[in-house]
Amino acid sequence: MSGRLLLVCRLLVRDLRRRRTETVLLLVAITAATATLTLGLTLNEVADRPYQQTRTATAGPDVIVTPRATGQAALDELASLATAAGVTDHSGPFPIAYLTMTTGGVSAHAVVEGRETTPVSVDRPAVTDGTWVRPGGVVVERAFADALGIRVNDTVDLDGHPLRVVGTAVTAARTTYPYAGWHYPGSILVERGGLVWVDRSDIATLAGGQPLSYTLNLKLADPAASTAYPVSDQLTTWQAIDDLNGRLYSDAQMTLLVGSWLLSGLALAGVAGIVAGRIIGHRRRVGLLKAVGAGPAMIAVVHFAEYLVIGLTAAATGLAGGWFAAPVLIRPSAGLIGSVNAQPPALRTVVAVTVLALTIAVVATLVPVVRVATTSTVHALADAATPPQRRRWRIRLSRRLPTALLIGVRINARRQRRARLVTMNTLITTTALVAVLMVNTQVEHFDLGYTELANPRRERMEQALLVVVLVVCVLALVNAVVSTWTTVLDARQPLAVARTLGATPAQAAVGLAVAQLLPAVPGVVAGIPAGIGLLAFVSRAEVEYPPVPWLLATAFGVLLAIAAFTAIPAMVATRRPVVDALRSAPA
Template sequence: MAGRLLLVWRLLVRSLRRHRTENVLLLVAITAATATLTLGLTLNELVNRPYERTRSATAGPDLVVEPAFTGPQARDALTPLTTLPGVTDHSGPYPLAFLALTARDTTVRVVVEGRDDTPAAVDRPAVTDGTWTRPGGVVVERAFADALHLHTGDTVSVNGHPLHVTGFAVTAARPAYPRPGWHFPGSITTEGGGLVWVDRRDIATLAGDQPLSYTLNLRLTDPRTGIAAVDPAGGGIGSDARFHGWRFRTGPQIAEVNSMLNGPARQALLIGSWLLTALAVTGVAGIVAGRAIGQRRRVGLLKAVGAGPAMIATIHLAEYLVIGLAAAGTGLAAGWLAAPALFRPAAGLIGSVGVHPPPPRMVVAAVALALGIAVTATLGSVVRAATTSTVHALADAATPPRRRRWAIWLSRRLPTALLIGVRINARRPRRARLITVNTLITTTAIAVVLMALAQDRAPLKLGYSELPDVRDERTTQAMLLLVGVVCVLALLNTAVSTWTAVLDTRHPLAVARALGATPGQAGLGLATAQLLPAIPGVVGGILVGLVTYFAGDDNRFAPASWMLSAAFGVLLAVVALTAIPALAAARRPVADTLRSAAT
């Protein structure tokens, strides 16, 4: 056993040294795949868990209570709740006013909460920029500030009173913009708006003639108790009449509202993660297929000296797994650090991604997924290499094309470059199919984004002005991020596919040049071999993108010029990435290529 392990190790080291170009390509491909998968997991972390992090960082309440009436009567009604048996801590009652805020030429509804200078035991809004409240100043909830494009030091007007923006903050006691619970005093209907905090001593002046409402934040012995901690009947039949018309918000209810704001973005990320996974598998499978083809003679030599199928499979898998493990660490770090800079799914919440090391469960998941992709992509090639006969492996013969009369008749009339491209694809059909899948996924993602950008989006009506719907903005941001990652990974896959094709077709192209083809025709033939399978992928991607976006919805089509531009852009990118290396490889002297032997 020790001797076999030593042999595997020596062959592994020798292969890593001899095939540096192929190993670098494989390392880059698996790193991109791992980074893509880690990015998807991290984005899911950003979308699904921001409220929990915000609640922990701000000492969020388990229950928020707001009476149905206003004035000192409301404040006095809240005070006895702080001593109930199920209540362990509290903050407030804090005064509330439901007013209007004007920033530049935009006037919107705003919930104004009066706070003290000292930090509260429950609900301590976390200041992300600037400082906390002071007389004459206002702290704006961060998502609301982003919507209004505010900066610290700006001046806004609340109910006609100018205030300086001293900072931005986030809280877990109210849903983020645009659902902080704005309503007319005494009304049960809530409207969209924003949230700000001011010094408690200023709120009466800002409210003017409007009576103040009050809110109380409670920490419960058992957070699952919820409303029952205050009203055992939970507001149902037989409920205490004192609480009719009161507003109760539990932590899970606030989290659910915030989650609804990220729902479309989460769906886009979910669909995109499947596209990215398929694209990653395609890229790794393409380069592994090229490596397996180049190592057929090596497999034959190993079998000739007595290596069995298990040994052959072990040697191949060991090399891929070592490269995969090296790439997994790089991809994991890249995806984890890039996610918060690329996507902020909820500006009104806290995200710790990228600041601390990734959690162990994410490390395990990312490494497992990366290795799973590597094994899935390599298993077919490894099995074929292990089961190939010794004679066939030593001959290192390419897959013979299926000869049909009509194909032969047509090929005689094709230009030389096109003929070379068709013959290359006929001899390596699996690589051609991978190119089709690569362009299909890429074009599908682009088509879906173009369809999304073409839709008419209803703005948010905030009482006095209208602003873009934050859900649409986050969804568009998620889509643009995903299509950007898809395009980068697809370009990398195309580059890798081109180089593997260059390495694989050195001898066939040399033979074609020996028979009279010019270097330009040989290079254009190799580029054509990459372009031909990309065309059906582009056409299919446009159609799949249209069907995917219109599933269950009644939407409008994107302009035909957009779709045509996208299709030609993808094909142009394929041509640009394949023509230069193909022409460079075709200029190698024919004699040098024919004298070299496959390894």
């Protein structure tokens, strides 16, 4: 037993060292899927850390109460809450007015809160630039200021009253822009807006004839007990604020998770193609192992051990890559302080990523490994091409075609499984590209009452989409080159026979390119409705379709890229002398 284990380990190390390029490609293919899945699963876990840091730095409240009533009725309603059971501290009530802020010709909803110049024990907004409120000045929540391009010493207008911006700040007592909770007094319908603070003595003048609302911040003996409070439009817990802030990343998380599914499919196609090429190069070694007594099970173990090691390495690499990439790719809201600091992935993430990597490695290699394990010893020692699957109707159809097209059709007829991998590759690539077109076509009306500003939620989703599409395109192109090279290895003897019978190297090269383009066409055709359907499935808004010329340009672009990237290995292969290829053919 120890001798067999030693043999497996020695063969494994030898293969990894001798076939470094293929090993790296296998690692890249599986790592692309595992890293994207890691990012998707850890996005929410790391996204809420800046809020926790902000909550600690600003003495954030556990419960925020804002009655629907206004004026004295609201104050009477809040009077008893400050001394309720379980409440250890409080601040407020603070007056609030729901006004309109205008700057640089842009108007937006603004939740205006009146505060004292002296700090309080609960909810002390952290000033990030400038100073805290003073009479005649306004402090703008930092994310709101960034969206409107406001800087310290600018002048803004609050319902006809010009005020100078004296600072920017962040708080944990309200959700960051654009979900600060603007609404008409007494209404339960909340609209988008931002938060600003003014001196308490100024708010009555700014509100004019509008009745003032009030808000009270409570600190509990047990912060976790805030979940026992009834959820309503008048009461907000810190957990609810944390959840709303996290929703800024929900579309990005969905994009990364869907992207990991697409990349898993590409990884399966790529790994299967690479494994097929490696096993073709191992035929003679398989024959030698069988000649000295190794059985099919031993042959399978030798091959599976190599790919399982690569799968585990790719899982570890993907986890590390996603872990380090998260702080770079996940940009916290400007309304929070702190950073997305990298912490070790959760156990469920480690398990999910490892299972994905091993699944890709096993599923992609199962058929080729079983096939080579059951190959006869004589056939393996001869290193002959696997007998083709002949179909008479294909032969009759192809024999009247031009030479290059005939070669391509018959190569695909010999290896239908490999052709299906090409179809899968182009299907997934086209699906991703069409989904991007769909996203760019969507017209989003994201207003703050009187103007349209950038949606931070969409910005994060587009950032995640860009990452996914770049990885998909790179992996798809690698798969196309690998698929062509694998076809070259398997078809080297039939191509040599074709050249002996009169086919030119150029015709052989074009035939190899055609062999990749023919199965790519149905993948591209199916990828267009698949991309449209994918976005319609994950989108929460009404779907708008891109122009037909854009879809056609995408389809032809994918086919053109495949043709270009498969022509290079095809031309290299056809330069090999015919005699060298025929030497390994059986007599």
